Amino acid sequence: MQHLLLTNIKQLCQIETGTERKSRVSGQAMKVLPSLENAWLYLENGHIHSFGKMDEVHTIQCNDIVDVSGRMVLPAWCDSHTHLVFAAPREQEFVDRINGMSYEDIAMRGGGILNSARKLAEMDEHELYDQSHRRLLEVIRQGTGAIEIKSGYGLNLEAELKMLRVIRKLKENGPIAVKASFLAAHAYPLEYKENKAGYINLIINEMLPRVADEGLADYMDVFCEKGFFSVDDTDRLLEAGWKYGLKPKIHANQLHNSGGVQVGVKHKAISVDHLECVGPDEINVLSSADTMPTLLPAAAFFLGIHYQPARQMIDAGLPVCLATDYNPGSCPSGNVPFLLTLACTQLRMTPEEAINAVTLNGAAAMELENEMGTIAMGKKANLIITRPMPSPAYIPYDFGNNPVERMILNGAFL
Ligand code: NIG
Ligand code: FE
Numbered sequence: 011m012q013h014l015l016l017t018n019i020k021q022l023c024q025i026e027t028g029t030e031r032k033s034r035v036s037g038q039a040m041k042v043l044p045s046l047e048n049a050w051l052y053l054e055n056g057h058i059h060s061f062g063k064m065d066e067v068h069t070i071q072c073n074d075i076v077d078v079s080g081r082m083v084l085p086a087w088c089d090s091h092t093h094l095v096f097a098a099p100r101e102q103e104f105v106d107r108i109n110g111m112s113y114e115d116i117a118m119r120g121g122g123i124l125n126s127a128r129k130l131a132e133m134d135e136h137e138l139y140d141q142s143h144r145r146l147l148e149v150i151r152q153g154t155g156a157i158e159i160k161s162g163y164g165l166n167l168e169a170e171l172k173m174l175r176v177i178r179k180l181k182e183n184g185p186i187a188v189k190a191s192f193l194a195a196h197a198y199p200l201e202y203k204e205n206k207a208g209y210i211n212l213i214i215n216e217m218l219p220r221v222a223d224e225g226l227a228d229y230m231d232v233f234c235e236k237g238f239f240s241v242d243d244t245d246r247l248l249e250a251g252w253k254y255g256l257k258p259k260i261h262a263n264q265l266h267n268s269g270g271v272q273v274g275v276k277h278k279a280i281s282v283d284h285l286e287c288v289g290p291d292e293i294n295v296l297s298s299a300d301t302m303p304t305l306l307p308a309a310a311f312f313l314g315i316h317y318q319p320a321r322q323m324i325d326a327g328l329p330v331c332l333a334t335d336y337n338p339g340s341c342p343s344g345n346v347p348f349l350l351t352l353a354c355t356q357l358r359m360t361p362e363e364a365i366n367a368v369t370l371n372g373a374a375a376m377e378l379e380n381e382m383g384t385i386a387m388g389k390k391a392n393l394i395i396t397r398p399m400p401s402p403a404y405i406p407y408d409f410g411n412n413p414v415e416r417m418i419l420n421g422a423f424l
Contacts, residue, residue, distance in 0.1 A: 012421055014053040015072040016395070018079040022049040022061060023402050024369050026386035034302070034374040035366045037327035043362040043402060051083060053391040056421035060387060080398035081415065082405075084365070086155020086186070087346040087394075088372030088383055091259075091283045091304055093193075093337035094149070094159045095142045095176050097129035100338045113313050113340065114237060114265065122339055123197035126163040130173070139176045146180055149336070149344035150424065153414045155186050155392030158259070158333075158376050160231055162193030167217050170194050174226035185419045186392060189376045191259055192218070192227035195239050195247050210243055214250040222254035228377075229280065230256035234270035241269040248277040259375070263287045265315070275299040281331065281375040285318045286310050293319075293326050302375045303328055305367075306335040307352045313340050320357035331371040332364060351409035361403040391421040 023045045026032060051061040052070050060070070103116050103125070116122045130138070142159075149157070159177045164170030174190060181188035194213045202209035221227050230251030234244040248258045258277050262270025264284035271292040274282035283304040285292070296303050305318040323330050332353055336344035346368055353364040373383030381390050396405070397415045405413045417424040 012055050013072045013074055014418070014421060015070055015075045016051045016078050016083060017067060017075055018064060018077050019049040019051060019083045020047065020080050021082045021402065022046045022051055022385060023082055023084045024365065024384050025061065026384045031380065031386060032370060032384070033379045034329045034371050036329035037324060040324055040330065040363040040366045041360055043365055045402075051385065053418070053421045056391055058385060058387055058389050058391050061385060078395055082396040082399060082402055083385070084394045084396070084402070085369045085383055085385055086392040086417065087153045087368050088156040088376060088378060089149065089154050089334050089336070089344065089346060089368070090158045090281065090331060090372045090375035091306060091333035091335050092157055092159050092344060093162060093335070094145050094157065094344060095138065095161070095173050096126055096163055096338045097133040097138060097141070098126070098338065099342060100125055103339065107313070117197065117237070120200060123163065124200065126338055127165045127169070127197070127199065130163040131169055135172050135176060138172065139179055142176055142180060143183070145336075145344065146186070149346070150186060150417060150419070151414065152345050152347060152412055153394045153417065154344065154346055155417070155419065156373065156376060156378055156382050157186060158189040158191060158229075160191040160193040161227075162196030162231070165194060165197065165199040167220065170217055171220065171224070171226065174221060178226060185424070187378060187382065187390070189228045190226060191229040191231040192221050192251075192256060193231040193233070195232040195243070197233065197238060206243070210246060213247060218250055218254055218256075222256065227256055229259040231259055231261065233261040234268065234273060235261065235264055236266045236268050241273045244270065244273045245276070248273070248279070252277065259283065263292065264309070267292070271295055275301050280377060283333065284309070286315055288319065293323055293328065296323070296328055297326060302331050302371060304331040304333050304375050305353075305357065306333055306341070307357055308343060308349050309335040309341040311352055311356070312342070317356045320353065320359050324359070324363060329371050329374070330359070330363070330367050331375045332367040333372060333375070347405055347413050348409060350406040354406045361406050364406060365402060391418055393418040
C-alpha cells in the first residue's frame with residue numbers, strides 16, 4: 011500500500027470537510043478559499059485519505075513522512091481548455107500582429123489555424139506525440155494536474171484522427187487526467203472555402219462517426235465566430251455531436267458578440283469558453299443554465315483584445331472558470347500561475363476567486379469535480395506543494411516566477 015504523510019503544512023488550501031461535496035463555486039462564494047493552517051495531509055493509494063491540524067497528527071501511523079514547513083499545499087490546477095497538441099510555433103504571426111495585422115486578417119490570408127494545419131499534416135504521429143508530451147510535462151511542473159486538449163489542426167479525417175490518437179496516448183501514458191475535445195469545426199480548410207456546407211457535412215457524416223466509433227473524444231467543440239462557424243452551423247454541429255454522445259464545450263464570443271453563448275446553452279454545453287464579448291443578455295442566459303462560463307484572459311492578453319467582464323459575471327452570481335487556451339496562435343503559454351496574475355490584475359478577480367476558478371470550477375468544466383479540484387477525502391491526490399510563501403495571494407502576486415516546488419501526482423512525488 012502506498013502512503014504519504016505531509017506535515018507542518020503552512021496552509022492547506024481549498025479543503026472540503028463533511029460529507030457534502032461542492033460541484034462548483036459561484037458568485038459571492040468564490041471569494042472564499044476554505045483552508046486549514048498548520049495542517050497535515052495523509053495520502054493513501056493515490057487518493058486523499060484524511061487531513062487535520064498538526065496538534066492531532068499523532069493519530070496517523072505512517073513511515074513516509076515529509077515535512078513541508080512554510081509551504082502551501084493546493085489541489086493541482088485543472089486547465090479545461092487547451093490546444094496543446096500542435097506541430098510548430100507561429101512567432102511570425104506574432105510579429106505581423108505587432109506590425110498592425112489583426113488575428114482575423116492573418117486568418118483571412120490563409121495563416122492562423124490553417125498555418126498550423128499545414129504544419130501538422132507534415133509531421134509524423136510519433137514526433138507530434140513527443141513534442142506534445144514535452145509540453146505536457148512542462149505545464150505539470152507549473153502545477154497543472156488535469157487538462158483538456160482539443161483537436162482542430164487536422165481539418166480532414168486523417169489528420170483529425172492523428173491528433174486525437176496523440177491525445178489518447180497522452181491520456182494513457184499520463185501522468186495526469188486528460189480529456190479530449192473534437193474540434194474539426196475550428197476553421198474551413200482552403201478546399202472548402204467556397205463550399206462551407208460541404209465541410210460541415212464532412213464533419214457530420216464522416217468524421218463524427220469515426221471519432222465516436224473509435225472512442226477518441228469526450229467533447230464536441232466548435233469555433234462559433236464571425237468568419238468561422240456561424241450560429242446556425244454550430245447548431246447543426248452540436249446537435250450531430252449529441253447524437254454520438256459528445257457533449258458540447260465550445261469557443262464562443264471571442265471576437266464578436268455573435269450568439270455563441272446562446273447556442274451553447276441551448277445545447278446544454280458543459281462550458282462556453284472565451285467570452286471576451288459578452289453583455290447583460292449573455293450573463294442572463296448563463297444565470298439560468300448549468301453551462302460553465304470559462305474565461306481565457308491569457309489569449310486576450312496575447313492578442314491585445316479587451317478582457318472578459320469577470321466582475322459582472324461573478325457579481326451576477328455566476329460561477330467563473332479560468333483556463334489557459336494554450337495554443338500556437340492566440341496563447342503560446344500553458345502557464346496557469348501567470349493566468350492567475352492576469353485574472354487578478356486585468357479581470358479584477360481576487361486571488362481566492364482566481365484559485366477557485368482554476369481548481370474546482372476547472373474540474374467541473376471537464377466533469378472531473380468528483381475526483382479533483384479540492385482537497386477532500388477520496389479525491390485524487392494530484393497536488394501542488396509551493397515554494398515557501400506567506401499566503402495563497404503570493405501566487406498571483408509573485409508573477410513570472412513558478413510558485414511550484416514539487417508536484418504530487420496520484421499520491422507520489424513527481
Ligand atoms: O482559442 N479561437 C480559436 N481557437 C484558438 C486559437 C487557435 C489558433 O490560433 O491556432 C483560440 O484562441
Ligand atoms: Fe481555444
